[in-house]
Amino acid sequence: EAGVAQSPRYKIIEKRQSVAFWCNPISGHATLYWYQQILGQGPKLLIQFQNNGVVDDSQLPKDRFSAERLKGVDSTLKIQPAKLEDSAVYLCASSGGTGFSDTQYFGPGTRLTVL
Amino acid sequence: AQTVTQSQPEMSVQEAETVTLSCTYDTSESDYYLFWYKQPPSRQMILVIRQEAYKQQNATENRFSVNFQKAAKSFSLKISDSQLGDAAMYFCAYSPTGGAGSYQLTFGKGTKLSVIP
Numbered sequence: 001e002a003g004v005a006q007s008p009r010y011k012i013i014e015k016r017q018s019v020a021f022w023c024n025p026i027s028g029h030a031t032l033y034w035y036q037q038i039l040g041q042g043p044k045l046l047i048q049f050q051n052n053g054v055v056d057d058s059q060l061p062k063d064r065f066s067a068e069r070l071k072g073v074d075s076t077l078k079i080q081p082a083k084l085e086d087s088a089v090y091l092c093a094s095s096g097g098t099g100f101s102d103t104q105y106f107g108p109g110t111r112l113t114v115l
Numbered sequence: 116a117q118t119v120t121q122s123q124p125e126m127s128v129q130e131a132e133t134v135t136l137s138c139t140y141d142t143s144e145s146d147y148y149l150f151w152y153k154q155p156p157s158r159q160m161i162l163v164i165r166q167e168a169y170k171q172q173n174a175t176e177n178r179f180s181v182n183f184q185k186a187a188k189s190f191s192l193k194i195s196d197s198q199l200g201d202a203a204m205y206f207c208a209y210s211p212t213g214g215a216g217s218y219q220l221t222f223g224k225g226t227k228l229s230v231i232p
Contacts, residue, residue, distance in 0.1 A: 031218065042119075042206050042222030043160075056219065089158060095218060102148050102210060102218050106160035 002026065004107035006092050012113045018080035021110045025073070025094030031055075032069055033104060034077050035091040043091055049075060079112075087114045117142045119209050121223035128197045129231050135182075136192045136226045138207030144168075148210045149183065150220070151192045155203040163205070166190065168212075194228075202230045 005024040013019050025032050030051050035043035046065065048055040051072040060067065064083070069075040079086055089111050093104040118141045128134035140149070151163040166174045166183050173181050178198075182191045194201055207223040 033219075040224070042208075042224050043220070044222070045219055048219060091160065093160075102212070103150070103162060103165060104218070104220060105162070106152075109158045111158075 004092055004094055004105055006090075006107035006110055008110055009108060010111050010113075012115065013082055015084055015114050016081040018078065019082055019112060020079075021077045021090050021092075021112075023075045023077070023092030023107060025075070025092070026105055028096075029094035029105075030072070030096040031094060032075050033093040033095075034067055034075070035093065037089040037091055037109070039088070046077070082112075082114045084114050087112055117144075117209050117211070117221045119207050119221050119223040121207055121226050123226045124224070125227045125229070127229040127231055128194070128201075130197055130199060132197055133193060133195045134197055134228065136194075136205050136207075136228065138190045138192070138223055140188050140190065140207070140209050142188070142209065142211075144211055146212045148212060148218075149181075149190045150208040150210070151179070151181070151190075152206045152208060152222075153201075153203045154206060154225070160206070164192065197230050199230050199232065202228055204228075 032049045034046045037043040046060045047057040047067045049069040052069045067077045089109040091109045092107045095104045120139045147168045149166045153161045153163050164176045178195045180193045204225045206225045208220040
């Protein structure tokens with residue numbers, strides 16, 4: 001079974017530029033999550049999707065961050081415009097397959113550096 | 116809001132020895148899940164072990180086991196016969212079982228485990 005795929009793995013941008021991250025969850029997983037992991041901290045949830053609907057985006061800075069999940073499969077997270085404090089690893093996770101529906105499986109992450 | 120606390124920023128263990136990583140959490144819920152995730156330097160977060168709060172029996176997965184103390188809100192991870200490949204950041208995480216925010220993970224800050232050959 002293929003794992004959660006993310007791209008790109010690394011991205012360096014200037015502040016005020018825009019950037020987009022892509023995630024492909026494990027096949028059959030209905031729930032998809034985006035996390036932000038700042039260096040030295042645990043991941044913090046940004047947004048949760050159930051199929052193609054948003055379950056919770058209360059911690060998503062909506063003035064600059066947006067996310068969508070097309071057709072309930074792939075998802076894109078966008079930052080526009082980026083700030084220095086957005087430098088972090090952005091992790092995508094999915095859950096809800098034939099195993100424990102509560103267990104999240106993570107992708108390798110995208111490391112964003114904002115200069 | 117739920118909080119997860121890992122009080123040991125760094126730990127080290129000799130190869131083949133046993134080490135215990137500590138985690139405490141705060142919640143008003145009676146049913147929930149607890150997890151330990153491992154994050155090696157390559158960054159891929161890997162599930163180590165999960166515990167369902169309504170089960171009194173401590174979960175085990177090969178060399179990994181937990182000591183779940185529900186009343187004390189404590190959830191420690193024991194790694195037996197430590198191997199070099201166990202070196203990583205270990206995150207304790209909590210998730211509710213239902214309702215708003217179901218299955219959302221709240222993570223601790225992590226414990227960096229070093230394994231000494």
